[in-house]
Amino acid sequence: MLMPSKVKHRKQHRGRMKGKAIRGGSLSFGQFGLQALEPCWMTARQIEAGRVAIGRFLRKKGKLWIRVFPWKPVTKKPTEVRMGKGKGDPEFWVDVIKPGRMIYELEGVEEKIAKEAMRRADNKLPIKTRFVSRDSRELK
């Protein structure tokens, strides 16, 4: 699973998930992509599950980019422990996803196959997403 190799601080504040994605919202590498439509904390486990779902469907086809990375540690107190005595220990890693963020990108496959692969990845994610391609963008 994805996690940082070095961190400056072991624990972080929770923060807020206001607004839309300022960066990482456009297709940068591939022809097709999966874009987030809701905010969430996406765990390393969910990102990996989506990757595995795409990989199993595509087998030996195409190239996949993962555009998100779980930088943020989430802490948890052990069960049956009284409140206080400091913050809990890091339990898992997440990335703060805001609406518009591109999660995966694909290249080297047909649109129909890319759509199905992204649908399978979407099933593993905790938010609503949409399939985007370089040709499909319509200005409004």
Place this chain on the structure above:
Amino acid sequence: MEMTVKAEVRESVGKNAARRLRREGKLPAILYGSKTKNISLVLSKQDMFSILKSGRGENTIFKVAFDSKKKNVMIKDYQLDVITDELLHVDLIEIAMTESIEVTVQIVLTGEAVGVKSEGGFVDFVNREAQVRCLPRDIPDQIEVDISGLHLNQSLKLGDIQPPENVEFITDPKTVIAHIILPEEEEIEVEEEIEEELIAEGEEPEVIGEERGEAGEEKEEKKEEEEKKE
């Protein structure tokens, strides 16, 4: 024939005024250039759509008419809403028709590579654009590149492409445009994956600047002892 877009000068600036304009179906814009001061404008969305959807897209040169003036401009930048794809704002730059400019032109691949047809590879389109320098009238719509001769593990670099007439590439000629590669194999050994996950869950990343080793542990022990005394 060059297109002329009607515009109005706007005096109200800021997000509130811009949102009011957008609600009315208009588009806030700004015009600037090396010899002109910044002028805030209001444009019609439809005009901008027709320009952005045209063959040359952002690199289309058109005239903008306001206050009995007409200026040759092109789109320098535009902002879209990441979710709704709504056009939010346009930056226009004034162009001198006699001076060469630097623009980004799309690269389009044509033909089916040998490496794809018979060797089982696929095209990895690494760079889809190239920076070019030319006179405004010489800006190409797109640069078409034939990749039908590419075999597996071969790449096409910008230096291999012949630029159109009166156009000069600024991007590094060593830049890879496309290469034919074999897909990476996906490891589907479930047991191994689970083991890896278990290891990963127990691990913690290295903290930058924190003392490690015996000295660090001794300090921690001292701290704990002090806490117990308290």
